[in-house]
Every structure is written in C-alpha cells, then in structure tokens.
Amino acid sequence: MPSLKDLRNRIASVKSTQKITSAMKMVAASRLKRAQEQAESSRPYATRMGRMLASLGAHVPAGASAPPLMRGTGRDDVHLLLVMTSDRGLCGGFNGTLTRETRRRITELTAAGKSVKLFIVGRKGRDNLRRDHADKIVETATDHGSQYGFEVADRIGTRLLEMFEAGDFDVATVIYNRFRSAISQVVTAEQLVPVSLGGAPEAANDDAPPAVMSAASRAVYDFEPAEDQILAELLPRNLAIQIYKALLESQASEHGARMTAMDNATRNAGDMIGKLTLQYNRSRQAAITKELIEIISGAEAL
Amino acid sequence: MAETTEFELVSPERLLMQRPVEMVVLPGGEGNFAAMARHAPMISTLRPGVIEVYEKRPEASEKLFVEGGFVEVTPERCTVLADTVTPVGDLDRARIEQDIRDLGEDLADATTAPERAAATRAMAIARAKLVAVGH
Numbered sequence: 001m002p003s004l005k006d007l008r009n010r011i012a013s014v015k016s017t018q019k020i021t022s023a024m025k026m027v028a029a030s031r032l033k034r035a036q037e038q039a040e041s042s043r044p045y046a047t048r049m050g051r052m053l054a055s056l057g058a059h060v061p062a063g064a065s066a067p068p069l070m071r072g073t074g075r076d077d078v079h080l081l082l083v084m085t086s087d088r089g090l091c092g093g094f095n096g097t098l099t100r101e102t103r104r105r106i107t108e109l110t111a112a113g114k115s116v117k118l119f120i121v122g123r124k125g126r127d128n129l130r131r132d133h134a135d136k137i138v139e140t141a142t143d144h145g146s147q148y149g150f151e152v153a154d155r156i157g158t159r160l161l162e163m164f165e166a167g168d169f170d171v172a173t174v175i176y177n178r179f180r181s182a183i184s185q186v187v188t189a190e191q192l193v194p195v196s197l198g199g200a201p202e203a204a205n206d207d208a209p210p211a212v213m214s215a216a217s218r219a220v221y222d223f224e225p226a227e228d229q230i231l232a233e234l235l236p237r238n239l240a241i242q243i244y245k246a247l248l249e250s251q252a253s254e255h256g257a258r259m260t261a262m263d264n265a266t267r268n269a270g271d272m273i274g275k276l277t278l279q280y281n282r283s284r285q286a287a288i289t290k291e292l293i294e295i296i297s298g299a300e301a302l
Numbered sequence: 303m304a305e306t307t308e309f310e311l312v313s314p315e316r317l318l319m320q321r322p323v324e325m326v327v328l329p330g331g332e333g334n335f336a337a338m339a340r341h342a343p344m345i346s347t348l349r350p351g352v353i354e355v356y357e358k359r360p361e362a363s364e365k366l367f368v369e370g371g372f373v374e375v376t377p378e379r380c381t382v383l384a385d386t387v388t389p390v391g392d393l394d395r396a397r398i399e400q401d402i403r404d405l406g407e408d409l410a411d412a413t414t415a416p417e418r419a420a421a422t423r424a425m426a427i428a429r430a431k432l433v434a435v436g437h
Contacts (some may be wrong), residue, residue, distance in 0.1 A: 221342035
C-alpha cells in the first residue's frame with residue numbers, strides 16, 4: 001500500500017504528463033491544419049501536370065523510343081522502396097504500420113528472387129529498419145524540420161534519377177501513409193518508376209470540369225520542342241511532384257496520427273488521475289478513521 | 303475590350319495567379335512567343351527567362367522571372383507550370399553578379415559530370431536573370 005505522500009507525488013506527475021500530452025495534441029492539430037492546406041494548394045500543379053502528361057502520352061508511342069523513365073529498364077530484378085516515415089515519434093502506430101508493411105514487401109520480393117534496396121525518409125524508419133535490413137538501406141533523408149518544402153521532394157527526386165541513370169534499380173515504389181482522416185491513415189504503395197501514364201491518378205477527379213478536360217485532351221497540340229523531348233523533361237518533374245505529393249500526404253498523416261495518439265494519452269492520464277485520486281482519498285479517510293479509533297479507544301481505557 | 307485568355311501560373315507549392323489577360327509573352331524552349339485568346343493548342347518547355355503578362359495592352363502589368371517549367375496553351379487558356387517564380391522587380395543586380403562569379407568558380411572546381419551539369423544549369427539561370435534586370 002503506497003503512502004499518502006507517494007500517492008500525492010504520483011498524481012502530480014501524471015497531471016504534468018497530461019499537460020504535456022494535451023499541449024502536444026493541440027500543436028499536432030494546428031500542424032495538421034497547415035499540412036492539409038499545403039496539400040490542398042499543391043493540388044493544382046499536380047492536376048495540370050497530369051493533364052499535360054495525358055495529352056503527351058497520347059502522342060508518344062510507348063515503344064522503344066519512349067524515354068527510359070517511362071519504358072523502364074526492361075528488367076524487374078532490383079526493387080527500390082522509398083519509405084516515408086516521420087522524424088519524430090509519439091505518433092501512435094504511424095511508423096509501426098509503415099515499417100511492418102515494408103518488411104512484408106521485402107520478404108515477399110526476396111522470396112520472389114528479387115533484390116531490394118531501401119531509400120528511407122525520416123529518422124524513425126531508418127532506426128527501425130536498420131535493425132535487420134541495414135544492408136539494404138542505400139540512402140536516407142532525415143531531419144526536415146516541421147514542414148516539407150518542394151525542395152525536399154526535388155532533392156529526393158534528383159537522387160532517385162541519378163540512381164536510376166546509374167542503373168541501381170529497375171522498379172521504384174513509394175510507400176507512405178495516405179491521409180484519410182485524423183484517425184485513419186492508409187498505408188499506400190505507388191509505383192514511381194517506370195511511369196505508367198494511364199495512371200496519372202489525379203487527372204480525373206479535380207477542379208477542372210470534365211467537359212473541359214476531355215476537350216483539352218482531344219485537341220491536337222503543337223509541341224515545342226518535339227513530344228519526346230518535352231516528355232523527357234516532364235517526366236523527371238513529374239517524379240518530383242509524385243514524391244512531393246506523397247511527402248505531404250505522409251506529413252498530414254503524421255500530424256493526424258500524433259493528434260489521435262496524444263488525445264488518447266490525455267484521456268488515459270485523466271482516467272489515471274481519477275483512479276489515483278480515489279485511492280488517495282480512500283487511504284486518507286482510512287488513516288483518519290484509524291486515528292479516531294485510536295483516540296476513542298484510548299479515552300475508553302481511562 | 304479585346305478578347306482575353308485565362309492565364310494560370312502554378313508552382314508546385316501553390317496556384318500563384320489566375321486571371322483573364324489579353325496577352326502573355328513566354329520564354330519558350332525554342333524562342334519567345336506570345337499567347338493570346340484563340341491561340342492554337344500547344345505544349346512547350348520554358349527556358350529561364352521573363353514571363354510578361356499583359357492584362358491590358360500595351361502596358362505589361364506584370365513581369366515574372368521563371369527558372370524553367372512548362373506551358374500548355376489552349377484557345378481559351380494558358381497554363382504555366384513554373385519551377386521558381388520571382389517578380390523581376392525583386393531581382394538584385396549586385397547579387398546576381400556575385401552569383402555568377404561564385405558559379406564560375408564552382409564550374410571551374412566541378413569534377414564530376416553531375417556537378418558540372420548542375421553548375422552549368424545554375425549559371426544559365428543566373429545569366430538569364432542578369433538579362434532580365436538589364437532592361
């Protein structure tokens with residue numbers, strides 16, 4: 001049975017923890033709002049990029065003349081996984097689910113006789129996967145501060161291109177947490193290289209009215225310079241945009257996950273304080289009663 | 303009022319500008335060109351240079367420096383996907399000249415091919431900036 005003083009200390013410490021978690025929750029909530037706005041405002045570019053790619057893709061034959069980023073290397077042996085985790089912890093299952101999925105994929109690919117390389121964004125994923133897949137990690141990008149700018153995506157994209165041109169991998173896939181809501185994030189994998197033009201995913205569902213869209217893609221475009229040259233410039237750009245999109249999704253998910261986790265932690269701390277206070281009051285009451293009994297029995301003995 | 307075309311300027315981070323304009327002069331990959339209403343549909347790359355926006359001719363209402371990007375022109379629209387956008391007024395001649403000197407050194411020091419390519423690209427951008435502030 002803990003003494004009254006112990007209980008008081010315990011209650012005080014849980015209370016201060018609760019203050020911290022509730023502050024973290026509020027910070028995460030405001031960051032989440034900012035991350036969502038950022039994701040929102042990056043959408044026009046992606047939409048228009050998708051539209052351009054679609055109309056270009058219609059003009060460029062997907063044969064041997066297509067740029068390597070589109071055609072791929074013709075092999076399927078080395079898979080690069082771009083894993084997007086967070087730099088900081090205390091965000092519930094955010095990194096756990098992601099690394100678990102990554103592990104599953106590594107096992108699956110290895111079983112199929114492919115070799116796997118890892119490009120890890122975020123400190124948490126690096127620390128986690130380093131434990132048993134250290135040999136596969138070829139590149140990491142960590143410590144980006146509280147908000148991703150486009151230059152981060154651009155840097156990762158450039159690095160990826162360098163590796164692709166050096167023939168370091170055949171297929172690149174990004175694995176990230178797609179933001180569905182503050183309490184639900186979905187681990188998503190999307191293939192980055194080779195690019196599939198048919199699947200320019202956000203081409204269909206955005207702010208441009210569908211009628212305008214189809215008219216635009218039906219129109220006969222002039223290209224300056226030639227189609228394949230534009231495509232050769234557009235594809236690396238598109239790669240960076242895809243990465244940027246994934247980064248922003250992952251960022252929003254991280255803050256959402258942290259918000260939920262901290263909300264739970266705050267609630268748990270509240271429950272605990274309640275329980276401890278009850279226990280404290282009971283033992284105080286018991287102590288008082290005991291003292292009274294002692295006094296009374298002392299008086300009776302006289 | 304002359305016919306207008308819808309001009310959109312988009313950077314990866316956000317939509318920067320969206321308004322009806324009479325004409326836009328663009329630094330296309332193979333030479334400058336002007337986009338006006340009912341322009342034939344085309345897609346072009348942009349080289350580092352200045353986009354001149356004419357909300358009402360003959361005065362350019364806005365001059366913007368872009369480091370590169372893409373443009374899609376349709377009869378009713380002109381969409382620019384730009385990498386980095388700076389108003390020409392914000393460019394500082396002394397800074398650019400300093401940059402060019404620094405980049406010259408970088409270029410001389412560059413040993414690997416990618417390093418040299420990056421420095422050459424940065425140099426082209428800086429030179430284009432200098433041209434932009436020149437007039």
